[in-house]
Amino acid sequence: MYVNFGGFVPISTVDWRGRAACTVFLRGCPARCFYCHNVALQGGEDLRPVDEVVAMIRSSRPVAGAVVFSGGEPTLQGPALIRLAAAARGMGLSVGLHTNGIFPGVIEALLRERLVDMIALDIKTTWERYDDLIELTAADAVKRSLALCKEAKADGSLGTCEIVTTLFRGREGDLPTIAEAARGLDLVLQQGVTAGYVPLSRQEIEAAAAPLGQKVRIRTREDGEVGYDPEQNTSP
Known part of the structure; x- marks a missing residue:
């Protein structure tokens, strides 16, 4: 299995508040937010074997107690993301996810398999303006992801969930x-x-x-x- 790789930070203290984590960036995002700070990762291709990325994560274990998957939009690559999260879990690492919520099925799978401990869900605007802002029909999908996060937080299967909105x-x-x-x-x-x-x-x-x-x-x-x-x- 291959992953469309966007980058790797071996140690970060800003991607998961209060945690030292390595960060894996996955390339590709169907949304087109005008203010995207990682626009270089919206497209392009850098295919790497999943095992190569797993090795990167493993190399950070002496100092990082967690891994955060970011992007781009990491849930765009659902099967690869799930495999990476499972590998990280097997190393004893906590798993975090930065997501725009447009692929709720992947979020549901991660939650069902107990493969994620923290989700930072980006809610970009009001539901009425959503699709116009990101140039994609996505409001209903993000609503579903939000509901999944609330349910998981309430039943204790998700330790941390924060809603992030960028204010202009x-x-x-x-x-x-x-x-x-x-x-x-x-x-x-x-x-x-x-x-x-x-x-x-x-x-x-x-x-x-x-x-x-x-x-x-x-x-x-x-x-x-x-x-x-x-x-x-x-x-x-």
Whole structure:
């Protein structure tokens, strides 16, 4: 079996909060988000034997206690991803997944086989705007992935799940709808950075988050990731 390989980071402290992990990037993504920060991995081909990638993961074991699969969209390569996750599990590693949720069947399989411990699910906008934003009919699929994550978190089969949304100036009004959809899961608000847009500052993102009445995580280039509690009106 081969995997369309995108890259490997032997040790990362930013892809899974609080964990030292290696990160495997899988190439290919059918979505076309205008702000994609890994646009070079949307297409192209670099086929590698799965066992070669397994060896990369194994090489990080002395320092990494986990592996994170990212992309591109890793669930695009469902069979290879499942095999890689199973191999990592066999090494005693925890398994994390960064996904846009457009292939819920793969997420369901990973959860059913207990091959994933953390999912960071990207919810990009309100359901009404979804398909236009990513240039793909995907809203219903992402809803299904969100439901699967909620079910798994509730029954204890998924240890960590966070919903990540990238916030751009002028779209702050979408946030209450997204937060309601993500209710019960951790919410991460990520500063949108792309050409032609003035990024929201951390303080502006805090102001948008305050009416939600819930704790969130905020990621910006300037300050990294910080927690925000509107009841205390402070960021640690």
